[in-house]
Amino acid sequence: MTQSVTLIATSAMGLESVVANEVRELGYDPRVENGKVIFEAPVSAIPRCNLWLRVADRVKLLVGKFTAETFDELFEATKALPWEHYIPEDGSFPVSGKSHKSKLYSVSDCQAIVKKAIVERLKLKHGIANKLPETGALYKIEVAILKDKALLTLDTSGVGLHKRGYRVGQGEAPLKETLAAALVLLTNWKADAPLIDPFCGSGTIPIEAALIGQNIAPGFNREFASEAWKFIKNKFWDEALEEAEDIANYEQQLEIVGSDINHQMIEISVKNTMEAGLTDLITWKQMQLRDLTLKQDNGYIIGNPPYGERIKDEDYVVHLYKTLGEIMGTNETWSVYILTSYKEFEKVYGKQATKRRKLFNGFIETNYYQYFGKKNS
Template sequence: MGNRYEFIAPCHFGLEAVCKREIADLGYEIVKVEDGKVTFAGDMEALVRANIFLRTTQRILLKVAEFKAVTFEELFQNVKKVPWEEYFPSDARFWVTKATSVKSKLFSPSDIQSIVKKAMVERMKEHYHINWFEEDGEDYPVRVIIYKDVVTIGLDTSGESLHKRGYRRMVSKAPIEETLAAALIKLTPWNKNRILVDPFCGSGTFPIEAAMMGANIAPGMHREFQAQKWENIVSPKLFARGFEEAESLVDLSVEMDIQGYDIDPQIVKAARENAKRAGVDGLIHFQQRPVHHLSHPKKYGFVITNPPYGERLEEKEDLPALYRDMGKAFAGLDGWSEYVITAYEDAERYIGKKAAKNRKIYNGMMKTYFYMFPGPKPPRRKKPEQSEA
């Protein structure tokens, strides 16, 4: 095994460019960008740093094989060729946690899973000269992605999905995933010197993710990853160094104006507790307040929000009034930019203005739109300020 590996970072459909930029900013070479995933190259330190620092990916897969297969026999033979013994100790617990297939001849996930497992076992039998594996050691979960008959196999180094930063215990009805919230913030020109308000803050995800960016808090610095248990592949020293690097970059002295409002007092309380767990409660002001009371004396702020979109029929009737209130509140903000993610088809009509751009984004299986209403740029200050990223 050389010291250059390929890693796969799955991300939300429509947000690949954001994930790609984030990986490049960490200093790694982009190999390719496809629907819903970015492949990049690096050493084992890249595996560690990608897990700790990337905000917009779901997990990091260590790519172990890629080949074409249109029959189960081809799938079996190619999987058997992979040197699994380089990854799995003889007591490893290894299985295919997920198989996905798009536009391919082989499409039954359960068949793909069992054939890949069988081929891995055959290879291991030959190498370890054992006929039965107890599988009572560490977990080595495997993922299989088949797209247009090309099979990509990766080891899941993250374990629990990376959107689980560890701060969100209390969740509102239709929460937005942390990774998606971070990617949407990164799609806007917001930076820590600009005001940010979320008038439908729910469990606080947008304000918390923004505050973590502003204070340079790595999203994965307070959680564990599956690969930490793989001492045969990744040195524990690398994880120790990665967490140290994350600690050294945190800057809680940063001054920001970030606010989160919600009409439900219980939800506001939950958002405050989530922010506290994320270590950013001192950087965000949460308040119980309905959207029609949204106002701010200063110019050039940002609204980034995920308003209700009436998943239940009885809520649908309230939406026109709610979106009208939102539109009126936006009209009262001087020179602000507004960004709204919603599945509600009539959003623009009731907000009362046409978005400069809207992007189709899949939030889980739900098709949503990210409506962008950018405001004017603030005049440049006399002293050299941080450029608009």
């Protein structure tokens, strides 16, 4: 088994550069493509990346890539790959797939052919005459074909990386943990500065900020599919967990506040914070936006307010954005970062953003409006 692998950290559109920066900080050299960040790394990077990547959706291991315009080409090229290096005799390996702008457009047929090719390869290499048992660890395989180029990968993460394990409750339109982390990382907020989310919902942005502020690995309290893979030595997981524990800064003091008009959301936020082990780090308040007071300088507002997607909500949303603009207009040292799909946000807020960034909240196209505060020493 080779000690070097090619890994793919998948990403929501618009966040590839954030993921690439995270990969770089872990010591690997990334290259960016649409929706993914690709890098060569030792096998020990699989535990580290799953533990530490805050914004990536998944970490996949690239098994092979090739051109496939016919089913025969797909079968033979798949069979030629060294699957036995990864999947043991009893490994369970379901195959999912997708195809776009390719001659092989039937996804179900592609899945079946890839499955058959891998079965033949594993039976030959493991010396098995009968049916493979598939009773062991899970190795989820994906065949993705784009413009006749096939990409075959193993999903090392299992459940998506946004599932940190702390969310025991949520509202109607919860923000993904990975996107919430990205909203914080796209600012220049540091742990010694106050941070407020006045539209906190179930508390995802403040919780992700607290994890960032204390340098806590976001995957520290969850499991990953590849923990059961035999070719990844147990010591790699032990070392990655030990590293995460060693460099976490649990003594870092934080001034993070999450508020919401809905008392039920505050109750959910408190429960989520307890589950994350961050009870003493975040202050939760049930209050209206107009009651927001900023007692310090050089703070940060980071929020994902209602968008007004339903016509009946538009008046409320306009009032909300206008109120926020009026409050922040008298607090020029504060930086404001707001994610919304509302096209007239700047007009209603009363000020043009210093910077805008297009992001997707699920399938909703949004802008991340960024207002940089004037620093007061």
